[in-house]
Amino acid sequence: MKTLKIAIQKSGRLNEKSVELLKNCGLNFENYKSSLISPVSNFPLEILFLRDDDIPEYVQDGIADLGIVGENVIEETEVEVSYLQRLGFGKCSLKIAVPNNNNIATLADLNGKAIATTYPVILGKFLKAQGIESDIRTISGSVEISPGLGLSDAICDLVSTGGTLKSNGLKAFADVMSSEAILISSKATESNDLVQELIQRIQSVLRAKETKYVVLNVHKDNLNAVTALLPGVKSPSVVPLAEADWVAVHTVIPERDFWDRISQLKQAGAQGIVVMPIEKIIL
Numbered sequence: 001m002k003t004l005k006i007a008i009q010k011s012g013r014l015n016e017k018s019v020e021l022l023k024n025c026g027l028n029f030e031n032y033k034s035s036l037i038s039p040v041s042n043f044p045l046e047i048l049f050l051r052d053d054d055i056p057e058y059v060q061d062g063i064a065d066l067g068i069v070g071e072n073v074i075e076e077t078e079v080e081v082s083y084l085q086r087l088g089f090g091k092c093s094l095k096i097a098v099p100n101n102n103n104i105a106t107l108a109d110l111n112g113k114a115i116a117t118t119y120p121v122i123l124g125k126f127l128k129a130q131g132i133e134s135d136i137r138t139i140s141g142s143v144e145i146s147p148g149l150g151l152s153d154a155i156c157d158l159v160s161t162g163g164t165l166k167s168n169g170l171k172a173f174a175d176v177m178s179s180e181a182i183l184i185s186s187k188a189t190e191s192n193d194l195v196q197e198l199i200q201r202i203q204s205v206l207r208a209k210e211t212k213y214v215v216l217n218v219h220k221d222n223l224n225a226v227t228a229l230l231p232g233v234k235s236p237s238v239v240p241l242a243e244a245d246w247v248a249v250h251t252v253i254p255e256r257d258f259w260d261r262i263s264q265l266k267q268a269g270a271q272g273i274v275v276m277p278i279e280k281i282i283l
């Protein structure tokens with residue numbers, strides 16, 4: 001069977017999480033900073049370590065079968081690829097920001113103004129859709145510094161905590177797009193059996209990340225009240241304890257409503273609640 005190639009970022013914001021995800025899928029490979037290609041010893045796959053900007057085109061052109069890259073980079077490069085799976089990391093927003101002491105108050109105020117960005121394609125489409133004509137100045141990094149240097153009136157760049165904007169005296173003004181890391185493939189390889197196998201593995205890891213394994217003890221009198229609060233993968237497992245009339249309940253709980261559920265379970269009579277991380281959930 002043909003060996004697949006997956007392109008991930010060599011270094012930067014998405015590198016560590018991409019490597020972690022692939023390792024959690026049970027793939028064995030070396031992650032030396034110096035090697036740009038690394039074979040997987042237990043799956044017909046090679047990992048290419050690239051600059052993120054190059055990943056969408058490598059995938060579109062079939063040089064790599066798969067890629068992990070930010071949605072912002074895919075949109076900016078305007079490639080034809082298939083979105084296989086949102087990965088839940090590298091979450092950020094592309095925003096227009098202006099200096100704190102600026103009189104730009106509405107989008108219309110950006111008419112005729114200079115906006116510095118690394119994302120001229122996305123910004124150009126956004127402004128066109130809003131009927132705004134600005135002077136887009138493309139720079140390749142440190143965008144937040146440009147208004148202070150007199151190079152632009154506004155910027156359009158990625159924001160997550162907002163710390164970089166703040167420390168450069170800027171405030172977010174308009175949302176252009178939100179983004180996260182995405183698993184992409186070329187249109188031609190989407191249905192390949194190995195690609196499908198890899199997607200299944202990735203989904204089982206992502207599913208596990210969103211849930212916790214919970215074991216708790218409850219008196220039989222309170223069992224119905226407790227199980228009513230537990231969705232589980234199918235339904236909770238109930239195991240008798242050595243102590244008469246007591247049972248242990250095993251189930252999984254979505255991470256997002258974890259604390260609410262735990263306090264409801266305690267109120268319903270659950271005791272000795274043990275919470276554990278899950279490695280994989282295969283449906």
Ligand SMILES: Nc1ncnc2c1ncn2[C@@H]1O[C@H](COP(=O)(O)OP(=O)(O)OP(=O)(O)O)[C@@H](O)[C@H]1O
Nearest residue numbers: 009012013014051052053070090091092158159160
């Ligand atoms: N502040 C942030 N918080 C979360 N995710 C971010 C943030 N900034 C960028 N990202 C996401 O991570 C991706 C990679 O960001 P990074 O800053 O490492 O890119 P880069 O400097 O262009 O790297 P490369 O050297 O590969 O070209 C971005 O395209 C975006 O999807």
Ligand SMILES: O=P(O)(O)OC[C@H]1O[C@H](OP(=O)(O)OP(=O)(O)O)[C@H](O)[C@@H]1O
Nearest residue numbers: 013141142158159160161162163164165
């Ligand atoms: O809202 P914040 O949490 O402050 O993050 C925003 C910053 O993160 C990104 O740059 P990064 O730090 O990845 O460096 P880079 O410019 O070298 O890519 C982005 O270009 C912003 O500058």
Ligand SMILES: [Mg+2]
Nearest residue numbers: 051052053054
């Ligand atoms: Mg880049």
